[in-house]
Amino acid sequence: MDTRQLILDTANKIFTDHCDKKLLDAAETGEFASELWGQVTENGFDQLGSAGSGTELADMFAFVQQCGHHAVPLPLAETLLVNFWCGPQEGLSSFGELSGDRIDDVAWGRQAQRVVGIGVEGSTLTVVETPEVIGRGTNMAGEARDQVSVGSDATTVEATEDPYAMAALTRVNLLAGGLHRVLDLGLLFATERVQFGRTISKFQAIQHSLAIVAAEVAAAQRAADAAVDAIGTDRFVYEVAAGKARVGEAVGVVAEQVHQIHGAMGFTHEHSLHHYTRRVWAWRDEWGNEFYWQALLGNHLASLGADNSWDFIATRG
């Protein structure tokens, strides 16, 4: 078995055991999942992709997809990327968007021992050690998103790849995994719920709805993988743009259709569907929504000109 598959299988087992509704509910009220964090670090899953870990960024992003699939209530994508950029260290690292002397929307900033601020432009990262949290908040999925101040002792690090696009790529992969989970829940519900004397999966309307969802999920998966494969190439930012735009568009369709299939049950707090749908709704707006990335990609195509647009699309990779 190759390394990546081993990582994914182990992670899947740990997350399946731990990331149940109880843990997700607790995390959404602000309780940090410290036991799960312990398991993750014990397995070295906070170092994937970093130098010396024996793994690559592609392994790391495959793991991030797995995190999305299980709605893991830890800022693992953030810790991993900061460890990659600034060198691995023990403890939780996170990142957010740099805004003057603040860093906004830092995932679990309150738990972080190191926070990186990422600007929309440029490749310079602002690094804050033992950060001071000046505001606490959450995204619409109840995931902690805090505000951190940038003090005079902040340092800088140069990133090799566009950091804003890298941050967006974490969301692309979380989304690919999360959307897959929403489809799985839709399939499970449709094949268990009985109405009119048969499972609702036997109704054509439900079958077509799930077919639409499956097509969107398959597209999201392919788009996410393509963006990861572009790391290190001169197309990287544009492939992330295409990925975030495409995957973000899938969110609306997938969440809407699968909620409809679940009926009122999926609208209850008791059902776990909303843990995944609220996350995909939240992630599509983090690190640039569809419009932002579509416009970035569109401006690039416009600069190439109409008669070169096909050549840009018809890439080998």
Next chain:
Amino acid sequence: MLQFDRVSLDESTDALRAEVREFLGENQMHFPHPNSDFVTGHDPEFSRKLGEKGWIGMTWPTEYGGAERTFFERYVVTEEIVAAGAPVSAHWIADRQSGPLLLRYGTEEQRKTYLPLITRGEAFFSIGMSEPDTGSDLASVRTTATREGDAYRVNGTKIWTTDAHRNHYIICLVRTEPPGDNRHAGMSQIIIDLKNDDVQVRPIANMAGGEDFNEVVFEDVLVPADRIVGEPGNGWEQVTSELSYERSGPERFLSAFRVFVELVRACGENPAPHQAAAIGQIAAHLMTMRRMSISVAGMLEQSKDVAVEAALVKELGNNFEKVLPEIARLAVPSGPEAAAFRSTFEETLLLSPSFTLRGGTREILRGVIARGLGLR
């Protein structure tokens, strides 16, 4: 089935792509008005030129005139030609569908007779599946082929038959046995010469002003018995498998591509934010579907069953072909400077209802996907 493998095209395809582009550049006179809808341009001379290049039936064995190229190489050639908007309708069905059908199910004599002609761009085929009372429910075909000595007597009507008035042959799904308990049994496919005097071809004008499809009537048409594709009674298996070949190619998401090109042109070098977003939105979809289509080419190369994956590509692709003009139109202001855009847009919009009908309707494809999901 939702895993579309990360497949990259080999570096060696670069030279082929460059060669196709050079060829297309030299043959611009064949398509003064480019259109990426594969049904719109019927140009036998252009098809023969492609045949000379070895770009028809290019994955087939050399003994039948093929070039034994990979499915990836075929993919590159087809996507370049379709994106450029060159006329491919004449040979398209023969290359994509009839040839592979004969290669897989035909008799040795049929392969030797028809495949080399197809690869030279000298034999064009039509599909005879739909009938006036048979649309998506293909098992309900009524056209009969009754054995009489060493011939079959064919009676019935086929409809929506693209290019039957210009092509050489039609492969018809017929009943060689009356329907019984198993409605998929007793069906066969038979190759009929469209130039046969007893075959009547009546044009049907479409709403876009085109006259590429037809009604084809067979009244006591005698067809030699050796024109049955492979074995009699094998028709159902044949049509279901050939329909999956035809569902994943670049023509399933590029039909409206020229609208995109004109959109980029109309928006200029410094588009407004909403214009840039429209361009980027379309590009993101095209880039993703293209990779999914290449993943399927990889599966074909490994001789895997692609029925569900191909249906997924067609579902996404055909729907997007219809959405593309809708996104584009809102981004381009009206006025004389947008004339080129309007012309391409209107032509494509008028063709667009056909995108989610041909090759299996959206509803049928969703059924195929649902079966793949284990729901049926």
